[in-house]
Amino acid sequence: MNSRCRSRAAQILANLPMFRSTSGERVQALAQYSRLEHVPRGGVIARRGEPSPGLVAVAFGLVKLSLKGEPEKVLRLVGPGETFAEAALFLERPLPVDAEAIADTLLVVVPAAPLLALLDADRAFARTLLASMSQRMHELVTDFQATTQHGALERLAAYLDSLAPPGEEPASFHLPATKTVVAARLAMTKETLSRLLHQLAREGLLSVSRREIRLLDRARIAAAARGARRA
Amino acid sequence: MNSRCRSRAAQILANLPMFRSTSGERVQALAQYSRLEHVPRGGVIARRGEPSPGLVAVAFGLVKLSLKGEPEKVLRLVGPGETFAEAALFLERPLPVDAEAIADTLLVVVPAAPLLALLDADRAFARTLLASMSQRMHELVTDFQATTQHGALERLAAYLDSLAPPGEEPASFHLPATKTVVAARLAMTKETLSRLLHQLAREGLLSVSRREIRLLDRARIAAAARGARRA
DNA sequence: GCGCTTCTTTGATCCATGCCAATAAAAATT
DNA sequence: AATTTTTATTGGCATGGATCAAAGAAGCGC
Numbered sequence: 001m002n003s004r005c006r007s008r009a010a011q012i013l014a015n016l017p018m019f020r021s022t023s024g025e026r027v028q029a030l031a032q033y034s035r036l037e038h039v040p041r042g043g044v045i046a047r048r049g050e051p052s053p054g055l056v057a058v059a060f061g062l063v064k065l066s067l068k069g070e071p072e073k074v075l076r077l078v079g080p081g082e083t084f085a086e087a088a089l090f091l092e093r094p095l096p097v098d099a100e101a102i103a104d105t106l107l108v109v110v111p112a113a114p115l116l117a118l119l120d121a122d123r124a125f126a127r128t129l130l131a132s133m134s135q136r137m138h139e140l141v142t143d144f145q146a147t148t149q150h151g152a153l154e155r156l157a158a159y160l161d162s163l164a165p166p167g168e169e170p171a172s173f174h175l176p177a178t179k180t181v182v183a184a185r186l187a188m189t190k191e192t193l194s195r196l197l198h199q200l201a202r203e204g205l206l207s208v209s210r211r212e213i214r215l216l217d218r219a220r221i222a223a224a225a226r227g228a229r230r231a
Numbered sequence: 232m233n234s235r236c237r238s239r240a241a242q243i244l245a246n247l248p249m250f251r252s253t254s255g256e257r258v259q260a261l262a263q264y265s266r267l268e269h270v271p272r273g274g275v276i277a278r279r280g281e282p283s284p285g286l287v288a289v290a291f292g293l294v295k296l297s298l299k300g301e302p303e304k305v306l307r308l309v310g311p312g313e314t315f316a317e318a319a320l321f322l323e324r325p326l327p328v329d330a331e332a333i334a335d336t337l338l339v340v341v342p343a344a345p346l347l348a349l350l351d352a353d354r355a356f357a358r359t360l361l362a363s364m365s366q367r368m369h370e371l372v373t374d375f376q377a378t379t380q381h382g383a384l385e386r387l388a389a390y391l392d393s394l395a396p397p398g399e400e401p402a403s404f405h406l407p408a409t410k411t412v413v414a415a416r417l418a419m420t421k422e423t424l425s426r427l428l429h430q431l432a433r434e435g436l437l438s439v440s441r442r443e444i445r446l447l448d449r450a451r452i453a454a455a456a457r458g459a460r461r462a
Numbered sequence: 463g464c465g466c467t468t469c470t471t472t473g474a475t476c477c478a479t480g481c482c483a484a485t486a487a488a489a490a491t492t
Numbered sequence: 493a494a495t496t497t498t499t500a501t502t503g504g505c506a507t508g509g510a511t512c513a514a515a516g517a518a519g520c521g522c
Binding site for chain 2: 036052067069070071073074086088089090091093095096116119120125126127129130131133134135136137138140141142143144145147149187
């Protein structure tokens with residue numbers, strides 16, 4: 001890897017929350033061992049069952065982590081500034097998920113060895129990493145709860161509410177991926193998603209156009225997320 | 232806490248995989264700051280939304296970690312030699328689950344502060360803890376997959392297969408809790424569990440008596456777990 | 463811009479599970 | 493052993509969401 005790439009990698013890594021408190025030099029050192037990987041839309045990054053490639057950070061693009069099977073379940077959509085596969089660093093076990101780029105994506109892949117070394121060298125890093133994994137765990141549990149205890153409509157409402165930028169109403173934003181992928185992320189079929197979205201539109205809570213969502217009545221969206229019965 | 236308790240706590244902690252590579256002295260030190268807690272069957276250990284009490288280890292008994300709501304979902308049953316609430320040590324967020332003793336239980340509760348100190352002092356501990364959390368994460372993902380992608384019968388078969396001791400056939404063992412709790416652990420109602428168990432019994436794959444399960448045909452149980460259609 | 467491919471919508475039907483209710487059986491309590 | 497409380501079984505019914513099928517729309521490469 002040439003020096004331009006190395007400094008690019010260092011820059012990307014330095015911006016991760018995980019390395020917030022790590023010195024610039026150490027991040028540089030990490031970048032030395034890392035590689036940049038460009039993956040086109042649709043490209044496979046890793047397959048379930050393979051050994052982990054190391055810690056993966058997304059510079060730009062979007063990665064879909066999914067559990068293969070019928071139907072496909074999307075565990076997480078990983079965007080710029082986020083990382084995945086941390087947990088696999090500490091287990092011999094192979095990856096439990098498939099990773100695929102669903103947009104043109106640039107990755108920084110940091111192998112396990114230098115990270116383990118950093119763990120010994122930098123005490124703050126250990127805590128930050130632990131915190132980061134704890135956070136991920138918390139999200140998983142929340143998601144699990146949503147999937148097992150709430151209906152499809154509630155999950156959708158909660159998801160939309162979480163995507164909406166804070167502030168002015170009506171809030172407007174884009175879905176991060178195709179509706180088919182979003183549906184899989186929400187543990188429902190695309191048909192169900194389509195129907196629910198149109199139902200909410202009919203009731204005047206939002207409007208949909210292509211991938212753009214406009215929340216017209218956030219209070220009622222939030223209420224729907226909490227499971228309030230509608231008229 | 233008197234010295235008898237302290238040494239009891241130290242002994243329990245020392246046997247945890249998490250402290251496998253930690254020196255006896257350090258474990259002793261940890262025990263100094265810990266407290267033993269005896270909780271009767273049915274007793275509440277922590278409620279969702281409360282701040283974490285610290286790392287909790289089970290000496291004997293059984294703890295149910297569950298997501299409250301309709302219906303209740305049991306995330307995990309924590310038995311002797313296991314721990315929970317690690318993740319909460321590194322987040323300000325309150326616990327995402329309820330913890331209740333479902334048998335007479337003895338706990339060792341280690342507050343966050345000495346653990347964080349140990350993290351700095353003992354490099355191996357950081358790795359072991361990370362590995363332990365990664366392991367937990369992996370289990371959660373596996374469970375998530377089972378719940379979202381497999382039917383109730385497959386989940387039950389996989390669960391029974393995982394409980395069965397390796398070796399001789401027919402394998403025989405006890406359910407770790409009442410059928411109602413096991414059902415919640417498997418994300419189904421007790422009615423569904425009852426029906427599935429009797430269905431499998433009728434088909435000759437197993438026999439049930441009280442909480443004792445006897446797997447008569449492990450090959451077919453394993454097949455059912457993989458979703459094979461039955462005649 | 464044209465045609466191909468992928469995504470989305472909509473309707474009809476089906477079915478695994480949940481929900482309710484009534485026993486029945488077991489376990490705990492006296 | 494009798495009583496109460498908790499757990500488990502069984503039947504009947506209701507329903508959310510999956511599945512199948514078939515058009516439409518949008519995006520994409522040529």
